[in-house]
Amino acid sequence: MNETNKNEASDPTHEERDELVPLAEPGEHGHIRPPDVSPPPGAPPSEARTPTVVKDRYVPHGTILGPEAPQDGDAPTDPLPIIKPGIPGANTLIIAGAMLTLAAATFTGYHAPNHAVARVLSTLYDIAVHSGTGVVALLIASIFTERKFNDIKLGAARMFFMVALLHAIVSTSVPIPTKIDEWILGLLAYVLMLWGLFRLPRHDLSVIGITHAGLYLIVKLGAELDVFAAAAPKG
Numbered sequence: 001m002n003e004t005n006k007n008e009a010s011d012p013t014h015e016e017r018d019e020l021v022p023l024a025e026p027g028e029h030g031h032i033r034p035p036d037v038s039p040p041p042g043a044p045p046s047e048a049r050t051p052t053v054v055k056d057r058y059v060p061h062g063t064i065l066g067p068e069a070p071q072d073g074d075a076p077t078d079p080l081p082i083i084k085p086g087i088p089g090a091n092t093l094i095i096a097g098a099m100l101t102l103a104a105a106t107f108t109g110y111h112a113p114n115h116a117v118a119r120v121l122s123t124l125y126d127i128a129v130h131s132g133t134g135v136v137a138l139l140i141a142s143i144f145t146e147r148k149f150n151d152i153k154l155g156a157a158r159m160f161f162m163v164a165l166l167h168a169i170v171s172t173s174v175p176i177p178t179k180i181d182e183w184i185l186g187l188l189a190y191v192l193m194l195w196g197l198f199r200l201p202r203h204d205l206s207v208i209g210i211t212h213a214g215l216y217l218i219v220k221l222g223a224e225l226d227v228f229a230a231a232a233p234k235g
Contacts, residue, residue, distance in 0.1 A: 082138060082147035082208075083155045084199055093157035093197075100164035101127050107171035127160075127167050130216055134159030137212035145204045158197045159212075166190045 088096070104127065105120045112119040135156050142149040149155075169186035194209055 079146055079148045081150040082142040082145065082198075082200070082204070083149070083151040083158075085151070085154070086197075086199065090154045090157040093154075093161040097131075097157070097161040097164040100161070100168040104164060104168040104171045107168065107173070111171070111173045123167055123171060127164050129219060130163045130212075131156065131160040133215040133219060134163060134212050137208055137215055140211050141204065141207040144207050147204070158193075162190050162193045162197070165193060 101124065104123050108123045109116045109120045135152065138155045138159070139149050141147075166186040166189065169189055170182045172182060191209065194205055198205060198208070200208075
């Protein structure tokens, strides 16, 4: 034991051989060249350093090793949001939706053949209710598309703007003697805004639009049934 220590102490290159060689930096073409460990020119061979090869990997404290360690593919990932941030913002959409709501109410009252006030109030009611059903449609669509229902204010503002735009177009008087053309133009504008504001894949946009249309029809059908029941003669 003492003889070994004496040999290590007498060998001046013992500590140098235990030094770690620094990591090499990649070149301009991405190739890594090992560091030069040759002795400088004119130096005796005894000064040549032998690099120490480290075979063990550093493992932080608390890391689980073995078959129970989590794999990269098993790491949980957060679901994608159904309401992506973007411009225009929520406040801008609310202001624009309010202006479109005012335009829809004005067009409805101006072109109403009778009961103008009642028709204006009905238009305002439809915009308010179906803005709410739009938010519900977003919630339902987030479940079916496995997305995160994240920004309620921005989603509600977008739905309010889209519904107000639809009713503003429907309330105008297009010079064709039917109301079908106005609904077609309004639905085209709704689909265009749905695509432009949410910027989601086609499948996800289809789920939102179909769900919103279904809720719209359910509410309308319920209102028509109430009117029909009230007008039915009592037996």
